[in-house]
Amino acid sequence: MANQPDQQQVYREKVQAELNLLNAQVDEMKAKAAQAQADTNIQYNSLLEELQTRQVAVQMRLEELQAASQDAWEDIKIGVEAAWLDLQQSFQNAVAKFDQK
16 A cells, blocks of 8 residues: 555646646637637636636645645645636536537
């Protein structure tokens, strides 16, 4: 069985890889927003700002996890997972709204 530091490292790398993938998808959405008509561009930018706020929250939680002590990392992991779920849901909502346009 892997020891606690190894589990933390694996988890951090997993979340960072997922965040990197989502960041690339958001960049793709930004490109679409740049091509949008002026009236819908405001809506796209609002959605993107919301996503970026949530991305920053996940990144901050991930950094907290990296700095966490052995005793605290399980509690912080719960916060990372909650922030990640919030980001994923926001991303899916934004994708749905982009696809409607």
